[in-house]
Amino acid sequence: MPNIDRIEGFADELTAIRHDLHAHPEIGFEEKRTSGIVAEKLAQWGIEVHRGLGGTGVVGTLKGKGTGGKRIGLRADMDALPMEENTNLQWRSTIPGRFHGCGHDGHTTMLLGTARYLAETKNFDGTVHFIFQPAEEGLGGARAMIKDGLFEKFPCDEIYGLHNAPDLNHGELAIFPGPGMAGADFFDITVTGFGAHGAMPEQSRDPVVIAMNLGQALQSIVSRNVNPLQSAVLSITKIHAGSAYNVIPNEAVLSGTVRAFSDNVRNMIRERMKTIAAGMAQAFQVEIKVDIRDIFSVLVNSEEQASVVADVARTVVDPAKVFTKSRPKMGSEDFADMLHAVPGAYFWLGHDGSVPVHNPGYILDDKILPIGASMFARIIETRLPVSA
Numbered sequence: 001m002p003n004i005d006r007i008e009g010f011a012d013e014l015t016a017i018r019h020d021l022h023a024h025p026e027i028g029f030e031e032k033r034t035s036g037i038v039a040e041k042l043a044q045w046g047i048e049v050h051r052g053l054g055g056t057g058v059v060g061t062l063k064g065k066g067t068g069g070k071r072i073g074l075r076a077d078m079d080a081l082p083m084e085e086n087t088n089l090q091w092r093s094t095i096p097g098r099f100h101g102c103g104h105d106g107h108t109t110m111l112l113g114t115a116r117y118l119a120e121t122k123n124f125d126g127t128v129h130f131i132f133q134p135a136e137e138g139l140g141g142a143r144a145m146i147k148d149g150l151f152e153k154f155p156c157d158e159i160y161g162l163h164n165a166p167d168l169n170h171g172e173l174a175i176f177p178g179p180g181m182a183g184a185d186f187f188d189i190t191v192t193g194f195g196a197h198g199a200m201p202e203q204s205r206d207p208v209v210i211a212m213n214l215g216q217a218l219q220s221i222v223s224r225n226v227n228p229l230q231s232a233v234l235s236i237t238k239i240h241a242g243s244a245y246n247v248i249p250n251e252a253v254l255s256g257t258v259r260a261f262s263d264n265v266r267n268m269i270r271e272r273m274k275t276i277a278a279g280m281a282q283a284f285q286v287e288i289k290v291d292i293r294d295i296f297s298v299l300v301n302s303e304e305q306a307s308v309v310a311d312v313a314r315t316v317v318d319p320a321k322v323f324t325k326s327r328p329k330m331g332s333e334d335f336a337d338m339l340h341a342v343p344g345a346y347f348w349l350g351h352d353g354s355v356p357v358h359n360p361g362y363i364l365d366d367k368i369l370p371i372g373a374s375m376f377a378r379i380i381e382t383r384l385p386v387s388a
Contacts, residue, residue, distance in 0.1 A: 003316060003374040007117050014113045014369045017041075019091035021105035022364075025080030025098040028135030029144075031056040034078045034108065038132045041112055045119040047130070050153070054144030058132040059154050060115055065386050066125035072383055073129045073159035073342065074376050075335060076111035077104045077136035086360035102357045103164040103364045106372070108132060110162070113373030118380060126384035129154040131338075138186070138295055142334040151341050158305055159344035160379055161335040162372055164364060166357065168350025173313045173375075174326040175347040177306040181299035182231075182259040183266055184332035185292050189214065189254040189277060192287040198246040208241050210284045211252035214277065215239075218254075221272045232260040232269060233330055259330050261298055296332035297340055305345035312378045313347070316371060321350075349375070 007014075017037070026034050035056045039049045042060040050059045056078070085092050085099035093099050100106075115130045131150070135141030168174060191211045196204035215236050226232045234256070241252035258273075260266045270292050281288040306324075313322045326348075335346050349372055351365035 003370045004117060004377055006120070007113055007370045007373045007377065010113070010116065011370045014109050014373065015366045017112060018105050018109040018364070018366060018369060021108060022100045023091045023094050025093050025095055025100045025105070027082050027098060028079040028137055028139035028141060029055045031078045031134050035132065035134070038078070038108065038112065042115055042130065045116050047115055047119055053148045053150055054134055054141055056134040057141070057145045059150070060130035061154065062115070062119055062128045062130070064118070064122045064124035064126055064128070064384060068125035068384060070126040070384055071129065071156050072126065072380060073131050073154070073156035073338070073344070074111055074114060074380070075131040075133055075159060075161040075338060076107040077133050077141070078108050079104055079135050079137055079141065081137055081358065084360055087363055089363065099360070101359065101362050102137065103362075104136065106164055106364045106369060107162065109369055110372030111376060113369060114376035117373065117377050123386060124380050124384035125386045128380055129156060136334050140295070140334065142337040146337060146341060156342045158383070159338055159342045160305065160309065160376065161338070161344070161346045162375065163333070163346070163348050164357075164368060165348035165350045166353050166355060166362070168348060170350055170352045170365065170367065171317050172321040172323065172350035173317055173347060174323040175301070175306050175309040175313065175345060176324050176326050177301050177303040179261040179298055179328050180301050180346060181328065181333045181336065182261050182330050183263065183298035183336070184296040185258040185266060185270065186295050187256055187258065187273070187290065187292045189291070190289045191252045191254075192289070193250060193284070195250040196248045198248055201248060204248045205284060205286050206248050207250065207252035207286065208248065210280065210286060211239065211241065211254055214280050214288070215254055217276050217280065218273060221269055221276070225268065225272055226265055230260070230262055230265055231330065232258070232265050234258050234269060258292075259332065261328060263298060296334055297336040299333050299336035299346060300339055301345045302339070302343040305343055308379065308383060309345045309347050312375060312382055316374050316378060
């Protein structure tokens with residue numbers, strides 16, 4: 001099954017763009033160079049450009065042939081991760097502590113490829129909004145764009161997004177309706193006790209011991225409060241306390257994340273965390289503050305749009321490699337907030353290589369750039385057909 005020939009014809013140029021973005025990664029809300037390149041390319045292709053939504057976000061608007069009033073959004077994320085890259089690529093990151101370790105440079109490039117193709121052909125009847133979003137990696141870029149009036153200024157009847165997937169093989173694509181990725185909370189729990197000499201613990205109210213007990217107690221929430229038929233995760237990922245071998249500190253901090261596919265489950269977990277912390281504070285006669293922040297909504301694909309993606313995918317990749325019964329992912333994605341505002345679908349595109357995203361050795365396979373661009377383009381041509 002073919003990619004679009006015209007997109008294949010400039011695949012080398014897409015690769016060059018991707019390598020440039022990869023070498024100059026920018027983290028959330030700092031994507032000034034990246035958004036500048038995006039805006040410049042869109043303008044070069046005759047697409048109306050709007051900058052500044054959600055800080056560094058960019059929206060390109062393109063009208064096709066005819067007078068159709070339907071509007072579709074296509075979204076790509078632009079931000080990198082605050083981590084080191086450990087590859088020997090010629091185009092590896094030139095900025096210490098910054099790395100496109102999740103492939104957002106590829107997503108941005110794919111959408112640019114789609115924009116160029118549609119600007120050159122205009123083989124659609126309606127309006128396309130190319131949405132280049134900042135700060136997907138837990139900083140709320142989607143919410144920032146929505147708060148700035150994204151869908152009031154650029155109304156969309158439906159919206160689509162994608163993500164590269166090294167856990168799938170090259171040429172494989174996964175799409176399914178319903179919950180696709182978990183909602184996520186981040187939390188910080190601060191235990192404030194009373195410090196003392198490490199050799200005289202009876203004079204303290206030891207926050208380290210209390211934090212260890214609290215950590216164990218929190219693990220009972222998923223195992224004993226969540227319905228076994230509903231998935232949830234509570235992970236403590238950071239513990240900070242103390243500065244010396246012989247000093248019991250005043251304070252200990254537990255931090256981590258909660259994931260679930262149901263907002264009711266998420267709410268229950270939040271309440272249990274607060275109740276357990278309050279009970280332990282009373283039992284140990286200390287203060288325990290619980291700060292839980294809603295970071296990602298549950299990503300839910302609309303049935304109609306998921307079916308559209310599956311049908312289009314069978315014209316781009318081998319139909320036998322289009323998976324429509326895949327399992328939801330416990331990871332999170334802030335495109336979920338756009339899907340809460342507008343019906344749409346989010347799909348995964350497999351590629352060569354087995355190193356997972358967010359790993360210092362992750363490498364995006366450039367061969368998927370024209371595939372992703374072709375997918376977006378064919379979605380537009382399918383949903384906004386030109387009348388004969």
